[in-house]
Amino acid sequence: MTPEMLLETCGEVSVPVDIEKLLKQNGIIYSAMDFTPLEKETSEKMVGQILGAVILDKDDVCILYAKNSTTNRKRFTLAHELAHCCLDADNLSAGQPHVEFRIDEASGSGKERVANIFAGKLLIPKNKLEEMYDSLIAPLSDVLAKEFQVSVSVMEARLQYLGLPYYSRESVAPIHEA
Ligand SMILES: [Zn+2]
The missing domain is CATH 1.10.10 (Arc Repressor Mutant, subunit A)
Structure with a gap:
């Protein structure tokens, strides 16, 4: 689905875009998660580096966002992860979560750049x-x-x-x- 198609599922678009309603409307589960234990397991330097994750299991999609995110950050992570679901569904192999690191999202690599543009179209x-x-x-x-x-x-x-x-x-x- 394109950002425009997703916005249409919510009917009349209001500003700010209700991204949570949009996810619910499309049957996507989302939840806050504390990534700190996972980050600490890797290294102390990793603390605060995980922004979110997306898990695709057959037809079920679940988006996780870092528990301590600000409102803006949370909204962007939800939109950005939703972009990955729409753009890279084939690569998100069943049960294998895609973890979003701060450094990746800012890297400007092909996939991340496209997901950021998608998220921008959705939120703005x-x-x-x-x-x-x-x-x-x-x-x-x-x-x-x-x-x-x-x-x-x-x-x-x-x-x-x-x-x-x-x-x-x-x-x-x-x-x-x-
Ligand atoms: Zn990403």
């Missing part, structure tokens, strides 16, 4: 973004990020993908009072 639908973008006098990436409940970096990647120019809070000179 084009028409909804354009609507909000046009209503702002100055399109600030952090203002848009807040509306869609995504991180600023996820929003900026989406804006770049769509070729929409934007202002970053860091690049805007602060207003000093006299």
